[in-house]
Amino acid sequence: METGTIPVDELEGGLDLYRTLESGQSYLWRRSDGEMYGGSPAPEAWYYTVVDGEVIRVRRRGGPDGDPTAGVAADATTGRLEWESTTDAEPLVRRLLRLDDDLEAIVDAAPDDPLLREAYEAHRGMRLVDDPAFGCLISFICSTQMRVSRIHAMVSTLAAEYGDAIAFDGETYHAFPTPAQLAAATESELRDLGLGYRAPYVVRTAELVADGEAHPEEARDLEYEAAREYLTRFVGVGDKVADCVLLFSLGFDEAVPLDTWLKSAVEEYYPDCDRGSYAATSRAIREQLGGEYAGYAQTYIFHHLRTGE
Numbered sequence: 301m302e303t304g305t306i307p308v309d310e311l312e313g314g315l316d317l318y319r320t321l322e323s324g325q326s327y328l329w330r331r332s333d334g335e336m337y338g339g340s341p342a343p344e345a346w347y348y349t350v351v352d353g354e355v356i357r358v359r360r361r362g363g364p365d366g367d368p369t370a371g372v373a374a375d376a377t378t379g380r381l382e383w384e385s386t387t388d389a390e391p392l393v394r395r396l397l398r399l400d401d402d403l404e405a406i407v408d409a410a411p412d413d414p415l416l417r418e419a420y421e422a423h424r425g426m427r428l429v430d431d432p433a434f435g436c437l438i439s440f441i442c443s444t445q446m447r448v449s450r451i452h453a454m455v456s457t458l459a460a461e462y463g464d465a466i467a468f469d470g471e472t473y474h475a476f477p478t479p480a481q482l483a484a485a486t487e488s489e490l491r492d493l494g495l496g497y498r499a500p501y502v503v504r505t506a507e508l509v510a511d512g513e514a515h516p517e518e519a520r521d522l523e524y525e526a527a528r529e530y531l532t533r534f535v536g537v538g539d540k541v542a543d544c545v546l547l548f549s550l551g552f553d554e555a556v557p558l559d560t561w562l563k564s565a566v567e568e569y570y571p572d573c574d575r576g577s578y579a580a581t582s583r584a585i586r587e588q589l590g591g592e593y594a595g596y597a598q599t600y601i602f603h604h605l606r607t608g609e
């Protein structure tokens with residue numbers, strides 16, 4: 301087993317691991333106590349994921365006073381991030397949790413907007429994730445009209461049923477299925493697993509990727525709106541799902557998914573940004589929320605309004 305520690309005070313803007321992994325932006329991590337999305341942090345629990353066949357576990361520990369659990373929920377700037385893995389995972393941990401983003405600078409440069417300031421202040425240390433693109437795409441196809449806890453359960457079930465099993469430290473972990481593994485599933489199997497009308501979308505999209513007809517990674521080099529358009533070729537992907545995939549797995553920090561919470565924010569706080577269509581409203585709200593890092597702003601506002609914290 302490889303292990304390591306990253307001091308949180310070396311990360312610009314700190315790290316709130318709980319909010320980063322339980323705010324609904326990633327469905328590819330799981331918590332070792334099985335209580336994810338229950339609404340409270342677990343200081344001793346590990347979060348784990350499998351990427352490129354490697355198991356990665358992380359947890360945040362240690363406050364300023366020597367108590368190993370102190371500061372975990374309340375203070376995003378102290379303690380350390382511990383990781384354990386089948387490989388030397390520090391570069392992967394840094395990439396998946398975007399630990400090298402200068403969060404302090406992003407927050408400082410945000411527009412002086414009351415809702416955004418309130419959200420940034422309430423959830424200090426929440427970072428964007430950088431998930432593998434195929435798992436992110438399927439997760440957000442599953443996300444339509446679903447609560448975050450249900451989406452997470454569906455994605456976990458897909459991994460347990462179709463993904464590779466990997467032994468690590470006496471436990472069995474499951475990778476998210478490859479496109480070929482998911483394309484081999486049948487619609488009725490996926491319906492039986494609770495995916496409902498999303499079942500054919502998942503199978504068709506997996507087939508497109510497995511057959512080499514398209515891959516979400518191909519959007520990476522396109523200009524933002526062209527990238528969003530590209531992703532809508534996958535079955536079950538509209539503009540909102542495409543924006544989530546661009547933001548949480550393909551590095552488009554300007555993407556602002558217009559979900560129910562953002563639409564209610566537009567209605568209440570930014571009525572001038574309502575331009576009728578998704579594309580035009582999206583452009584206006586992107587400007588309103590600071591352009592380059594508007595996706596960070598979306599993530600904070602989404603979490604702030606969804607949880608009421």
Ligand SMILES: Nc1nc2[nH]c(O)nc2c(=O)[nH]1
Pocket residue numbers: 323324325443448451544557558559598599600602603
């Ligand atoms: N920040 C966001 N997280 C999400 N999770 C989910 O299922 N939808 C969203 C979203 O629109 N924004």
